[in-house]
Amino acid sequence: xxxxIAWRGRSVIMIDQRKLPGQEIYVRxxxxxxxAQAIEKMVVRGAPAIGIAAAYGLVxxxxxxxxxxxxxxxxxxxxxxxRLERTRPTARNLFWALERMRxxxxxxxxxxxxxxxxxxxxxxxxxxxxxxxxxxxxxxxGQALLGDGWTVLTHCNAGALATAEYGTALGIIRAAVxxxxxxxxxxxxxRPFLQGARLTVWExxxxxxxxxxxxxxxxxxxxxxxxxxxxxxxxxxxxRNGDTANKIGTYSLAVLAKENGVPFFVAAPMSTIDxxxxxxxxxxxxxxxxxxxxxxxxxxxxxxYVEVRNPAFDVTPAAYITAIVTERGVHRPPYEKNLGGR
Amino acid sequence: xxxxIAWRGRSVIMIDQRKLPGQEIYVRxxxxxxxAQAIEKMVVRGAPAIGIAAAYGLVxxxxxxxxxxxxxxxxxxxxxxxRLERTRPTARNLFWALERMRxxxxxxxxxxxxxxxxxxxxxxxxxxxxxxxxxxxxxxxGQALLGDGWTVLTHCNAGALATAEYGTALGIIRAAVxxxxxxxxxxxxxRPFLQGARLTVWExxxxxxxxxxxxxxxxxxxxxxxxxxxxxxxxxxxxRNGDTANKIGTYSLAVLAKENGVPFFVAAPMSTIDxxxxxxxxxxxxxxxxxxxxxxxxxxxxxxYVEVRNPAFDVTPAAYITAIVTERGVHRPPYEKNLGGR
Numbered sequence: 123x124x125x126x127i128a129w130r131g132r133s134v135i136m137i138d139q140r141k142l143p144g145q146e147i148y149v150r151x152x153x154x155x156x157x158a159q160a161i162e163k164m165v166v167r168g169a170p171a172i173g174i175a176a177a178y179g180l181v182x183x184x185x186x187x188x189x190x191x192x193x194x195x196x197x198x199x200x201x202x203x204x205r206l207e208r209t210r211p212t213a214r215n216l217f218w219a220l221e222r223m224r225x226x227x228x229x230x231x232x233x234x235x236x237x238x239x240x241x242x243x244x245x246x247x248x249x250x251x252x253x254x255x256x257x258x259x260x261x262x263x264g265q266a267l268l269g270d271g272w273t274v275l276t277h278c279n280a281g282a283l284a285t286a287e288y289g290t291a292l293g294i295i296r297a298a299v300x301x302x303x304x305x306x307x308x309x310x311x312x313r314p315f316l317q318g319a320r321l322t323v324w325e326x327x328x329x330x331x332x333x334x335x336x337x338x339x340x341x342x343x344x345x346x347x348x349x350x351x352x353x354x355x356x357x358x359x360x361x362r363n364g365d366t367a368n369k370i371g372t373y374s375l376a377v378l379a380k381e382n383g384v385p386f387f388v389a390a391p392m393s394t395i396d397x398x399x400x401x402x403x404x405x406x407x408x409x410x411x412x413x414x415x416x417x418x419x420x421x422x423x424x425x426x427y428v429e430v431r432n433p434a435f436d437v438t439p440a441a442y443i444t445a446i447v448t449e450r451g452v453h454r455p456p457y458e459k460n461l462g463g464r
Numbered sequence: 465x466x467x468x469i470a471w472r473g474r475s476v477i478m479i480d481q482r483k484l485p486g487q488e489i490y491v492r493x494x495x496x497x498x499x500a501q502a503i504e505k506m507v508v509r510g511a512p513a514i515g516i517a518a519a520y521g522l523v524x525x526x527x528x529x530x531x532x533x534x535x536x537x538x539x540x541x542x543x544x545x546x547r548l549e550r551t552r553p554t555a556r557n558l559f560w561a562l563e564r565m566r567x568x569x570x571x572x573x574x575x576x577x578x579x580x581x582x583x584x585x586x587x588x589x590x591x592x593x594x595x596x597x598x599x600x601x602x603x604x605x606g607q608a609l610l611g612d613g614w615t616v617l618t619h620c621n622a623g624a625l626a627t628a629e630y631g632t633a634l635g636i637i638r639a640a641v642x643x644x645x646x647x648x649x650x651x652x653x654x655r656p657f658l659q660g661a662r663l664t665v666w667e668x669x670x671x672x673x674x675x676x677x678x679x680x681x682x683x684x685x686x687x688x689x690x691x692x693x694x695x696x697x698x699x700x701x702x703x704r705n706g707d708t709a710n711k712i713g714t715y716s717l718a719v720l721a722k723e724n725g726v727p728f729f730v731a732a733p734m735s736t737i738d739x740x741x742x743x744x745x746x747x748x749x750x751x752x753x754x755x756x757x758x759x760x761x762x763x764x765x766x767x768x769y770v771e772v773r774n775p776a777f778d779v780t781p782a783a784y785i786t787a788i789v790t791e792r793g794v795h796r797p798p799y800e801k802n803l804g805g806r
Contacts (some may be wrong), residue, residue, distance in 0.1 A: 313655060313681060337757055415653070418765065419765065425485050428665050428676075429675070431676055
């Protein structure tokens with residue numbers, strides 16, 4: 123299996139996540155505009171994967187730069203940067219990756235295009251490699267939270283496809299299985315984009331990890347019936363106090379988990395944490411195209427002109443989160459104290 | 465608009481609810497087997513509508529009876545009865561309607577086929593007419609619970625299409641609008657069968673009542689944001705203590721409503737109440753075909769062989785229900801005392 127995103131000869135290759143699992147198609151982006159569009163259209167999605175894609179997108183953008191130095195180089199760089207930055211507003215990792223890339227640009231901009239480009243490519247590769255290592259660490263820390271024989275509910279896809287590889291929430295599940303535990307996964311289908319039905323089921327099936335598909339409205343009922351021992355999800359942005367933006371539906375799961383005494387775990391790299399935000403109130407929530415709700419797989423399911431709301435994320439207050447797992451370990455409340463410091 | 469179900473010249477006409485809103489197709493059932501299959505395949509659905517369909521189905525079944533009287537008549541009647549009874553297990557109204565029909569059969573069985581058939585047809589028509597009146601009464605009682613300018617969330621379809629006409633949950637909304645209140649409806653799409661996206665949106669749009677379609681995972685987030693002032697749902701079976709079986713996802717909405725201080729109302733005719741059950745633990749929950757979850761509109765959305773759970777209903781404990789509205793009025797807890805007596 124190719125990784126989710128790969129740099130291959132002056133282009134970025136991505137598996138088209140809109141087409142899975144029906145078709146395994148790879149898309150080649152040769153320009154930063156193509157990368158930006160791939161992020162917007164969700165060819166690639168998942169907070170860490172978006173960050174990696176944007177980093178490589180920036181490399182592609184600098185390949186087309188012509189001004190050698192000075193203000194016109196800065197202006198051209200800024201244009202590429204801004205285009206990639208405005209693709210999706212919620213995931214912290216996008217901005218985090220772009221900021222890392224900008225620091226390298228600023229360090230090398232006076233050394234000529236060749237040096238600068240090589241340094242940027244190295245940095246993008248580092249972001250990708252570190253993410254893979256980070257996920258292994260998240261998996262190791264987090265797997266200790268899961269008991270042998272547990273059924274674990276997950277929402278959306280926080281797996282290999284959302285990251286460089288291995289995954290955050292699914293990384294914890296993979297590590298638990300690798301540690302010899304018998305784990306069964308309930309996957310919410312996750313309307314409207316169906317990341318659960320399409321991506322999480324596909325990933326876990328390929329790994330031979332038992333997975334059961336349910337619709338989003340069923341999760342609470344299975345918690346109530348005692349069939350789920352833990353919930354593990356990813357994150358798109360985590361505020362200093364632990365409030366967590368993640369795929370729409372996550373907040374509901376957290377409330378239902380608390381009501382039923384089921385532990386609720388968030389798995390994310392440190393790059394998802396936004397220390398500039400005191401709480402989740404300041405996290406921008408993307409509202410996407412209403413046709414995502416009106417249609418499934420391009421086919422209309424309702425009255426064509428019906429009004430729709432389509433927030434792609436919600437914010438789960440920290441009070442509902444049992445622990446946040448990063449590459450540094452398992453963080454417990456109060457998150458303000460146990461998460462923020464470096 | 466034709467009613468949901470109509471008796472027309474020795475046959476039952478139903479609008480095919482699997483095809484809405486894309487196509488308005490009417491199905492004609494000439495035999496009780498066709499009616500039973502229409503209920504099973506959800507050509508017709510909704511607890512009161514299923515009861516009406518079964519009653520007319522029984523009439524069709526008696527049209528084919530040949531034995532004039534005695535034990536062989538009873539045996540033939542029983543065969544028809546049992547076939548209709550085993551179509552769907554959860555909705556109380558199915559059994560309630562069949563029991564009413566059986567009482568008429570027993571009263572008239574010795575008077576000859578012609579008399580018996582006429583009496584059964586009268587009874588089925590009465591069940592249909594009374595349901596329409598019942599819904600108007602539910603609407604009148606329930607509309608007082610909704611404030612002017614409120615946004616009301618509903619789940620699945622408890623509208624005209626789920627009943628003879630007017631609807632239970634949507635009946636309350638219609639009555640509030642008729643009383644001059646400005647009401648906006650948020651409709652959960654209600655996977656897997658999409659009754660919200662397909663039926664509730666269609667009904668409300670035809671009535672000119674503002675409706676906004678959301679996915680099931682969004683409802684809790686809109687409650688949290690203060691955008692929803694009440695939840696109103698229908699019911700398939702209500703136990704003596706108020707525990708309520710309704711479309712899967714209802715339990716989750718009730719928990720989220722309570723957590724966010726949003727009133728949660730159940731609307732149903734008395735025929736949905738099952739006084740033989742002390743609580744919801746005894747309500748049989750139908751598990752339907754896994755392909756309903758694997759597919760949307762006949763198209764696969766996941767790995768074809770993935771394991772699926774597909775309970776069609778869940779049970780909301782009475783503690784989460786602010787009030788139950790029947791044709792008799794608004795019933796408040798304790799339901800054991802305020803609901804049961806005749």
